[in-house]
Every structure is written in structure tokens, then in C-alpha cells.
């Protein structure tokens with residue numbers, strides 16, 4: 001991959017890298033201060049390198065008028081969430097930015113500041129990247145690298161019949177937050193959950209050796225449980241009455257039961273979904289169901305089976 005090549009002619013490319021992006025790379029020696037053709041990444045001895053890439057596009061993953069810092073933080077956090085899902089510890093990342101022609105250097109400064117804030121929070125560093133101008137709307141992506149003890153990465157494929165299914169945090173806040181934003185019913189808590197997901201880094205690493213399978217919920221609970229079931233050749237029963245809800249989400253669902261769909265199919269939660277054979281007592285996680293034989297994901301409310309018309313987000 002090219003190392004911060006820049007072909008965005010509207011701004012001085014070298015100044016842009018030196019002023020806004022080099023400071024994000026200074027604490028990672030393998031970045032070579034973004035002055036070489038590529039970065040050098042040496043994983044610690046005895047570790048696997050875990051690699052993930054997530055992109056975000058204006059109008060699909062974010063609205064577009066958010067503060068640039070929030071867009072940057074969400075982009076980094078959705079990638080960190082994938083590292084957490086694999087039980088990995090963050091190491092470094094590559095950034096790719098396709099900027100609309102009218103992007104200002106002030107916007108880039110705020111974007112870089114958002115990245116810096118989260119780099120400090122999550123101990124990850126910029127190692128390189130690429131920016132180009134773009135005729136269309138803004139799109140950006142990050143490739144993130146993490147480390148995990150060799151052979152110990154969490155995977156989707158280990159769930160066994162009889163395992164319990166757990167999630168971290170609360171579900172549906174982000175989908176309901178987006179709904180509030182689009183419908184202009186102000187709800188700062190839910191909107192914040194949409195703008196700034198909380199990647200569960202510590203939980204992810206603590207599940208190594210404990211969870212039989214794991215992933216993060218990005219597309220919607222039912223669809224993502226289905227991914228674990230497919231990879232593990234099992235089925236699942238999810239108990240709706242056990243799903244963890246924030247106060248704000250619970251009160252919206254109470255007023256409009258149709259909003260249950262946002263809880264189990266809304267997506268953008270970036271909570272961890274995992275299975276384990278032994279009971280787990282870690283703060284902030286909830287048992288929501290069990291792995292069964294078969295291939296289907298069944299949603300129940302106590303004994304009643306709920307027909308699921310939408311399982312999650314579909315891009316195509």
C-alpha cells in the first residue's frame with residue numbers, strides 16, 4: 001500500500017501531511033514519520049497480527065454535516081471494534097481519505113484532531129495512508145492492525161450446542177439515535193451512542209480463552225447471530241425479554257413496540273456478541289440466549305416466537 005501518497009491538488013499536499021497527519025504518526029517508529037514509501041510493522045514476538053478494514057461513506061454511514069472530528073472518531077472506533085471482536089490489542093492503522101473538491105484545511109485539521117483524541121484513548125497510532133480528491137461525496141477508510149497471542153484470536157466459528165449467548169452494553173441505542181436525529185426529536189444520549197460507538201477493547205482481550213466464538217454487532221443482532229451460527233454450523237434462540245436496553249431505548253420501545261426492530265435489527269451497535277460454554281460473570285455483559293442444533297436464529301418473547309421480518313442492515 002502506498003504510504004501517504006497525496007494527489008489532492010487543491011491543498012498543498014506535503015504541508016497537509018506534515019501539519020495534520022505526521023503528528024499522528026510520531027510515536028510509531030514504523031511510520032517513519034510518513035516520509036517513506038511504506039510503513040514497517042513488527043508484531044511482538046509470539047503474536048499474530050490481526051488486520052481489519054472498514055470504510056464509511058457520506059450518506060450511508062454518516063449524515064455528512066457531523067463535525068469532522070466525530071466522523072474520524074467513528075471511523076477509527078468501528079475498526080477498533082473489529083479488533084476487540086478478535087480479542088486483539090490495537091497497534092497501528094492506515095488511513096485512506098477521498099475528499100470532495102471543496103474540503104477545507106480546517107475540516108482536515110478537525111478530522112485529524114478527532115483521530116488524535118482517540119489514538120490517545122485507545123493506544124493506537126497512524127502508520128501511513130493515502131488521500132485523494134474525489135468527485136463524489138466524502139468517503140474514508142481505515143485498515144487497523146492489532147496483536148493477539150499466536151493462535152488465540154477469537155473467531156466466529158467455535159460456538160457449540162448448549163453454549164450461552166452474551167452481548168456487551170445495551171442494544172439499539174445507535175439505531176434509535178439515528179432515528180431521533182433524522183426525525184429531529186432531540187435525544188442527546190441516543191445521538192451520542194450513534195456518533196461515538198464504544199469499542200469494547202478490554203472485554204475483547206479478556207474473552208480470549210473464555211469465549212467459544214465472538215464478533216461485534218455492526219449489521220444488527222439477529223443477522224450477526226446468524227453469522228456466528230453459519231460459521232459454527234449451529235442454530236440459536238434469542239430471548240427478546242433478556243435484551244439489555246438503555247433507559248432511553250426502553251422508554252421509546254414502550255411507547256412504540258414497532259421500535260423493537262431497531263433493537264434487534266438496527267445495527268451500528270458495536271457491542272460484542274459472543275458465546276461461551278461456562279457461565280461468565282463480567283460486569284456489563286448480558287446473557288441473551290443459547291446455541292441450539294439446526295441452522296436458524298429464533299427470536300422469542302418468553303414462550304412466543306416472534307416473526308422477524310428484518311434481520312439487519314443490507315448494503316446491496
Ligand SMILES: [Mg+2]
Nearest residue numbers: 082085216218
Ligand atoms: Mg465486525
